[in-house]
Amino acid sequence: MLAHVLTRLPILLGTFAVIVTAAFFLMRLAPGGPFDDERRLPPEIEANLRAAYHLDEPLPAQYLRYVGMVLRGDLGPSFKQKDFDVNELIAAGLPVSLTIGGIALAFALILGVTLGTAAALHRDAAGDFTIMGFTALGLALPSFVIGPLLGLGFGVMLGWLPAGGWGSARHCLLPALALGLPFLAAIARLARGSVIEALAAPHVRTARSKGLSRHRILLRHVLPGALTPVVSFLGPAAAAMLAGSVVIEQVFALPGLGRYFVQGALNRDYTLVMGAVIVYATMILAFNLIVDLAYARLDPRLRVRS
Amino acid sequence: MNDATKSRLRHSFRAPVVRAATGIIAFVVLFAALAPSVSGWQYDQIDWDRIAEPPDASHYFGTDAAGRDLFTRVAMGARTSLAVALLASAVSFVIGLPWGAIAGYIGGRIDQAMMRIVDVLYALPFVFLVILLVVVFGRNMYLLFIALGAISWLDLARIVRGQTLGIRNETFVLAARCLGASTPYIVKRHLVPNVMGPALVYTTLTVPGVMLAESFLSFLGLGVQEPETSWGVLIADGARDMESSPWLLAFPAAFLAATLWSMNLLGDRLRDVFDPRHGVGDRPRPGSL
Numbered sequence: 208m209l210a211h212v213l214t215r216l217p218i219l220l221g222t223f224a225v226i227v228t229a230a231f232f233l234m235r236l237a238p239g240g241p242f243d244d245e246r247r248l249p250p251e252i253e254a255n256l257r258a259a260y261h262l263d264e265p266l267p268a269q270y271l272r273y274v275g276m277v278l279r280g281d282l283g284p285s286f287k288q289k290d291f292d293v294n295e296l297i298a299a300g301l302p303v304s305l306t307i308g309g310i311a312l313a314f315a316l317i318l319g320v321t322l323g324t325a326a327a328l329h330r331d332a333a334g335d336f337t338i339m340g341f342t343a344l345g346l347a348l349p350s351f352v353i354g355p356l357l358g359l360g361f362g363v364m365l366g367w368l369p370a371g372g373w374g375s376a377r378h379c380l381l382p383a384l385a386l387g388l389p390f391l392a393a394i395a396r397l398a399r400g401s402v403i404e405a406l407a408a409p410h411v412r413t414a415r416s417k418g419l420s421r422h423r424i425l426l427r428h429v430l431p432g433a434l435t436p437v438v439s440f441l442g443p444a445a446a447a448m449l450a451g452s453v454v455i456e457q458v459f460a461l462p463g464l465g466r467y468f469v470q471g472a473l474n475r476d477y478t479l480v481m482g483a484v485i486v487y488a489t490m491i492l493a494f495n496l497i498v499d500l501a502y503a504r505l506d507p508r509l510r511v512r513s
Numbered sequence: 514m515n516d517a518t519k520s521r522l523r524h525s526f527r528a529p530v531v532r533a534a535t536g537i538i539a540f541v542v543l544f545a546a547l548a549p550s551v552s553g554w555q556y557d558q559i560d561w562d563r564i565a566e567p568p569d570a571s572h573y574f575g576t577d578a579a580g581r582d583l584f585t586r587v588a589m590g591a592r593t594s595l596a597v598a599l600l601a602s603a604v605s606f607v608i609g610l611p612w613g614a615i616a617g618y619i620g621g622r623i624d625q626a627m628m629r630i631v632d633v634l635y636a637l638p639f640v641f642l643v644i645l646l647v648v649v650f651g652r653n654m655y656l657l658f659i660a661l662g663a664i665s666w667l668d669l670a671r672i673v674r675g676q677t678l679g680i681r682n683e684t685f686v687l688a689a690r691c692l693g694a695s696t697p698y699i700v701k702r703h704l705v706p707n708v709m710g711p712a713l714v715y716t717t718l719t720v721p722g723v724m725l726a727e728s729f730l731s732f733l734g735l736g737v738q739e740p741e742t743s744w745g746v747l748i749a750d751g752a753r754d755m756e757s758s759p760w761l762l763a764f765p766a767a768f769l770a771a772t773l774w775s776m777n778l779l780g781d782r783l784r785d786v787f788d789p790r791h792g793v794g795d796r797p798r799p800g801s802l
Contacts, residue, residue: 233645237650351729351732351749352748352762352766352769352770356766359759442635450729454732454733457733468644472648480645487641
């Protein structure tokens with residue numbers, strides 16, 4: 208297990224470095240700077256501001272300075288949100304995004320696998336068609352359509368749940384539902400396909416002929432093998448879910464990380480965007496490592512000998 | 514295309530859902546082409562007497578908050594969405610096909626390195642990169658095509674590599690090599706034409722994804738610019754006013770959902786037809802618990 212992690216580590220760190228570097232230079236290539244759009248500042252003041260933030264140095268020097276700061280765990284001051292540094296903003300936004308994303312992922316995974324397995328067990332029966340129809344709908348309705356609809360239905364018309372904002376556990380439900388539904392649909396389809404395949408496999412036939420109970424066959428012989436495609440889907444799914452969270456945070460007016468990212472990119476808040484990129488990259492890479500490990504555990508052929 | 518594939522194709526297109534999906538796509542394409550000229554309104558024309566009014570005989574889908582005809586705007590949005598989806602898919606085809614063919618044919622370390630890059634790219638949230646690109650280079654349609662295409666070639670590269678591995682040791686390839694053909698020549702003249710069919714099919718699978726990504730960006734206000742429009746822009750506008758004018762959300766959302774559904778379905782069916790190993794539909798009925 209440890210050896211597996213160690214072999215993956217250089218690739219992960221390399222990817223991380225490439226992402227951070229690419230994002231840094233892309234941001235700086237963008238026309239305009241953080242001090243452009245408000246009232247035009249007197250040139251002397253602007254020069255002083257640029258000097259204070261080291262924006263007057265050549266780009267490579269700025270890059271090295273930034274990397275040094277990041278290695279010390281300091282993401283720098285925000286250019287736009289006065290009196291805040293990026294660490295504070297991320298500390299405020301990240302828990303919101305993680306809560307919504309975590310609930311959505313758990314919901315999509317548990318319900319998706321359950322529905323997919325149920326559909327596979329009742330293949331070509333009414334239940335299967337219902338579930339598959341529902342998932343086809345889930346795949347065709349992007350979260351930025353489901354989100355407003357849920358907000359309108361449950362928030363405004365029925366008044367059961369808050370249609371936006373942040374504060375209590377009730378605020379998590381609609382955003383997490385909207386974010387998770389497309390993934391639930393995708394996972395259910397994957398699970399259905401691979402469970403159907405696993406049900407026809409020789410080892411399951413053997414288990415059946417040994418007279419094992421249906422539960423035991425399903426839990427011990429069908430699902431572990433059948434879940435590997437679902438697990439390997441989780442890596443890309445987590446990346447897509449982060450992207451989806453940007454929209455969901457906009458729809459439900461949540462003070463999360465995604466809004467900082469988009470706002471920061473639009474008004475050239477260099478450090479805030481970079482901070483968000485670093486956090487996103489870290490989460491994605493860590494999650495992919497976990498998925499790799501889980502994959503190795505589920506599929507004995509892939510277990511790395513240590 | 515061999516006879517078995519043809520018969521599977523014919524069989525598959527006899528299914529009612531497949532016909533429905535084909536019909537929906539044909540309808541959307543016709544709608545995009547014709548609706549602006551039958552509505553009697555320009556997509557950016559303002560009807561000052563009818564601001565944010567529900568559908569009626571002069572505005573079939575109602576008007577938006579600026580008094581513009583939603584029927585025409587949904588059709589213009591369809592044009593944008595379809596154009597972006599098709600061109601971006603073409604870009605992904607142009608990148609993914611040679612990438613997969615080269616990796617599969619050369620093999621060895623180069624193959625490993627190239628596919629490792631694909632693996633790594635797979636895990637990245639590319640929409641963020643596209644957001645950065647759009648912010649950096651301004652909101653430009655061509656950039657959108659290229660950026661979206663550049664992030665959606667990964668699946669295709671994998672498929673093409675797999676197909677290439679299957680034919681790289683066929684006798685005609687060996688014969689070409691014996692005759693002294695160079696690697697680029699073999700890839701171009703012998704491998705690419707042979708993997709073209711499946712590659713085109715898999716490209717249709719990327720179309721709905723790209724369309725979704727475009728709507729997503731437009732929804733965030735990073736896609737096409739006013740008064741140009743796309744389904745994502747219309748949905749974003751509609752979502753803002755959905756309590757007072759629900760039709761503004763309903764029409765574009767219905768169009769997007771119906772199109773995505775049809776394209777997903779057709780893509781899946783085409784894949785089953787061209788790659789029967791992938792689907793489980795043609796197998797003998799598997800066991801149950």
